[in-house]
Amino acid sequence: INLELLDLGRLQGWTLKPARLRLPMLSVVIPVHNEQATVVPLCHALQEILPEPYEILFIDDGSTDATWDQLTRLHVPDQVRALRFRRNFGKTIALETGFAAARGSILFTMDGDLQDDPREIPRFLEQLAAGYDLVSGWKKERRDPFGKVVASRLFNAAVSLAGGLKLHDINCGFKAYRAEVARNLHLRGEMHRFTPLLAHALGFRV
Ligand code: UDP
Ligand code: MG
Numbered sequence: 001i002n003l004e005l006l007d008l009g010r011l012q013g014w015t016l017k018p019a020r021l022r023l024p025m026l027s028v029v030i031p032v033h034n035e036q037a038t039v040v041p042l043c044h045a046l047q048e049i050l051p052e053p054y055e056i057l058f059i060d061d062g063s064t065d066a067t068w069d070q071l072t073r074l075h076v077p078d079q080v081r082a083l084r085f086r087r088n089f090g091k092t093i094a095l096e097t098g099f100a101a102a103r104g105s106i107l108f109t110m111d112g113d114l115q116d117d118p119r120e121i122p123r124f125l126e127q128l129a130a131g132y133d134l135v136s137g138w139k140k141e142r143r144d145p146f147g148k149v150v151a152s153r154l155f156n157a158a159v160s161l162a163g164g165l166k167l168h169d170i171n172c173g174f175k176a177y178r179a180e181v182a183r184n185l186h187l188r189g190e191m192h193r194f195t196p197l198l199a200h201a202l203g204f205r206v
Contacts, residue, residue, distance in 0.1 A: 035063070039112055054079070107179055
C-alpha cells in the first residue's frame with residue numbers, strides 16, 4: 001500500500017526529524033447489531049490486511065445475541081477495541097460514537113456482516129492520497145432483493161439531484177474519511193445515509 005502521499009506532506013516540517021515520521025493511523029469503525037457470526041472472521045480479515053498503525057473499533061449497538069462475548073475475545077490493547085451501548089440506538093448514533101472515540105487520522109466505516117471486503121481498503125486509500133476527503137464505496141453488484149435495489153436506485157437519484165452531488169451509492173456502509181470530515185458531521189437521526197452530502201455541503205471533496 002502506498003501511503004507515502006497521505007498527510008505526510010504536512011508533517012515534513014523542519015521541526016520533525018525523519019525518524020519521527022510515522023504513517024497516518026487508520027481507524028476502522030464497525031457498528032454491529034446482532035452480528036455474532038461475523039465479527040470474529042471480519043476482525044481477522046482486517047488484521048491480515050491493515051498496515052500499522054491501525055485500530056479496529058467495534059460499536060456494539062445493543063446486541064441481544066453473543067456479539068459482545070465474541071468481541072471481548074478479540075480484544076488487543078490499543079488495536080482491537082469495542083464499545084457497547086446499553087440498548088439499540090441505531091447505526092447513526094453508533095457511527096457518531098465511533099467517530100468520537102477513534103484516534104486515527106483516517107477513519108473507515110464498514111458493515112459488520114462481511115458485506116464489505118477488507119481487501120478493498122487500499123483502493124480507498126489511493127483515492128484519499130489523490131486528494132479526496134471522503135471516499136464512498138459502491139455496491140456495484142447487488143445481492144439484495146429486487147424491491148430494495150429499486151428503492152435504493154430511487155433514493156440515490158433523488159438525493160443526488162437534491163444535494164448536487166452525483167454518486168451511484170450514497171448509502172453504502174463502506175467509506176473512508178479524513179478524520180476532520182467524520183468529526184465535523186455531527187450525525188443524528190438517520191443521517192448516516194447522507195454523509196457524502198453533508199461532507200459535500202461542508203466543502204470537502206467527495
Ligand atoms: N447496525 C447497527 N444498528 C442497528 C442496525 C444495524 O449497528 O440498529 C449495523 C449492522 O450490524 C451492520 C450495519 O449496521 O453492521 C449495517 O446494517 P445492515 O447490514 O442491516 O444494513 P444493510 O446492509 O441492509 O443496509
Ligand atoms: Mg448489510
